[in-house]
Amino acid sequence: MRFPGRRKHRHYFPIDKKDPLTHKLTNTVQLEHPYVVGLDQTIVDIEANVCSSVLEQFNLKKGLSQLVDSATAESLYNYLVEHDLINVQYAGGTIGNTMHNYSVLADDRSVLYGVMSQNISVGNYAYQYLCNTSSKVDLQHLQPVDGPIGRGFTLITEEGERTFAIDSGMMNRLSPDFINEDMIKNASAFVLSAYFTRCSGEDTLDKASLKAIEYANKHGVPVVLTLGTRFMIDERPQWWREFIQEHVQILAMNEEEADALVGTKDPLIAADKALELVDMVLCTAGPEGLYMAGYTDEKFKRKSEREYLPGSIPEFNKYEFSRPLRKAECEEPIKIYSHIAPYLGGPETIKNTNGAGDGALAALLHDISSNDFHKLNVKGSSKHLLPALTYSSLSQICKYANRVSFEVLTQNSPRLSKGLPEREDSLEHAYWEK
Numbered sequence: 531m532r533f534p535g536r537r538k539h540r541h542y543f544p545i546d547k548k549d550p551l552t553h554k555l556t557n558t559v560q561l562e563h564p565y566v567v568g569l570d571q572t573i574v575d576i577e578a579n580v581c582s583s584v585l586e587q588f589n590l591k592k593g594l595s596q597l598v599d600s601a602t603a604e605s606l607y608n609y610l611v612e613h614d615l616i617n618v619q620y621a622g623g624t625i626g627n628t629m630h631n632y633s634v635l636a637d638d639r640s641v642l643y644g645v646m647s648q649n650i651s652v653g654n655y656a657y658q659y660l661c662n663t664s665s666k667v668d669l670q671h672l673q674p675v676d677g678p679i680g681r682g683f684t685l686i687t688e689e690g691e692r693t694f695a696i697d698s699g700m701m702n703r704l705s706p707d708f709i710n711e712d713m714i715k716n717a718s719a720f721v722l723s724a725y726f727t728r729c730s731g732e733d734t735l736d737k738a739s740l741k742a743i744e745y746a747n748k749h750g751v752p753v754v755l756t757l758g759t760r761f762m763i764d765e766r767p768q769w770w771r772e773f774i775q776e777h778v779q780i781l782a783m784n785e786e787e788a789d790a791l792v793g794t795k796d797p798l799i800a801a802d803k804a805l806e807l808v809d810m811v812l813c814t815a816g817p818e819g820l821y822m823a824g825y826t827d828e829k830f831k832r833k834s835e836r837e838y839l840p841g842s843i844p845e846f847n848k849y850e851f852s853r854p855l856r857k858a859e860c861e862e863p864i865k866i867y868s869h870i871a872p873y874l875g876g877p878e879t880i881k882n883t884n885g886a887g888d889g890a891l892a893a894l895l896h897d898i899s900s901n902d903f904h905k906l907n908v909k910g911s912s913k914h915l916l917p918a919l920t921y922s923s924l925s926q927i928c929k930y931a932n933r934v935s936f937e938v939l940t941q942n943s944p945r946l947s948k949g950l951p952e953r954e955d956s957l958e959h960a961y962w963e964k
């Protein structure tokens with residue numbers, strides 16, 4: 531595993547142990563590697579720039595992800611081809627993107643549950659999906675289906691807003707029998723999106739998701755839920771709040787989805803309210819950067835060395851140098867928050883905001899699995915006297931997540947084509963304070 535940072539000598543990490551004379555690695559011990567599991571609707575994104583009138587023509591609501599029937603999908607596709615509007619097609623799906631980005635960042639394994647067409651021919655959607663997914667994403671557990679995977683028309687209008695029209699294909703046919711209890715039990719986290727609830731008729735992906743959640747809950751594996759699109763949350767916010775409170779430990783959302791869930795446009799207050807439901811929250815806020823919130827134990831809290839920030843919760847970042855714990859692990863839980871403005875003020879030109887939030891979540895997952903990696907391989911380390919959810923403090927994770935989002939904004943695809951530059955492998959203060 532590529533490690534997101536060597537911080538202190540005390541926590542010196544064995545993968546770097548070299549013979550001082552030969553500079554060869556002296557570590558012959560087989561390291562144990564943790565992994566994360568994601569479950570998604572396998573989708574290829576078909577991206578096109580269109581006028582708003584095209585959305586009206588096909589009866590699509592701007593800015594949302596919505597399902598369309600196959601006849602509408604076919605006529606939309608034909609329209610885009612006829613007018614030569616398609617820019618690019620690449621593998622998508624919010625969790626597929628997140629698993630891919632996780633594997634690129636961690637240079638390590640993630641497992642993806644979903645479906646895959648059993649008949650693949652060069653150039654078809656299934657083929658494109660496989661070609662665009664990191665070889666470190668374990669696709670051996672995809673369920674073969676007799677038909678196409680999903681396709682997601684990503685329609686970008688004049689002002690840069692994205693609207694998704696999803697043609698499901700067989701993406702929702704993942705069967706609960708395919709979910710392996712041991713696979714989930716041994717994972718560092720189980721990750722899914724709220725899209726799993728968009729099933730109907732013969733679809734089984736919702737049942738498969740609930741089964742995986744049940745296993746994760748049973749074995750204390752953190753369930754990480756990303757909210758997907760506000761439209762789904764708006765339909766039944768109370769149901770979502772109850773579901774999240776019962777089954778989810780880590781919640782990722784953007785400020786719109788947060789508003790739908792807890793009824794406030796202020797991302798800090800939204801993160802605070804969401805802490806009543808879960809143990810840790812990542813709330814992205816576009817050009818405003820991102821917020822994180824969590825719990826730590828009074829006796830483990832660490833004061834920030836940064837300036838205390840004003841906001842709807844005064845000095846909210848005071849304890850951002852603390853590592854987050856599950857609330858139930860704290861004798862005396864206190865809430866901790868952190869915020870970061872876009873890295874370097876944001877890229878000079880944003881190529882595409884698609885997937886910036888998925889990138890931030892991948893960074894958070896990397897920090898979570900690094901904690902397990904360290905725990906598994908540096909037995910008895912004092913670092914784990916505290917049963918933290920992550921390797922790093924809330925503040926460090928914000929920086930890392932933000933840095934990854936920046937990288938996604940500078941490229942066209944929501945999937946990272948490479949990891950972060952070597953020089954930045956460790957999130958040293960010196961670098962981040964520049």
Ligand SMILES: Nc1ncnc2c1ncn2[C@@H]1O[C@H](COP(=O)(O)OP(=O)(O)OP(=O)(O)O)[C@@H](O)[C@H]1O
Pocket residue numbers: 783784785814815816817818819820871872873875876877880883884885886887888889890932935936939
């Ligand atoms: N216009 C922008 N300028 C600078 N940084 C941005 C901008 N938009 C996004 N970012 C960065 O990307 C992060 C995630 O963006 P955003 O809130 O748009 O995610 P999202 O809506 O969840 O995206 P997606 O659903 O496509 O993954 C932000 O927290 C911020 O760091």
Ligand SMILES: O=c1[nH]cnc2c1ncn2[C@@H]1O[C@H](CO)[C@@H](O)[C@H]1O
Pocket residue numbers: 571573574575595596621622623624625627682694696725884885886888944
């Ligand atoms: O219904 C859906 N299910 C799964 N993923 C989706 C859906 N709608 C949009 N995206 C995915 O969200 C990513 C950006 O965050 C896009 O890559 C798109 O494929």
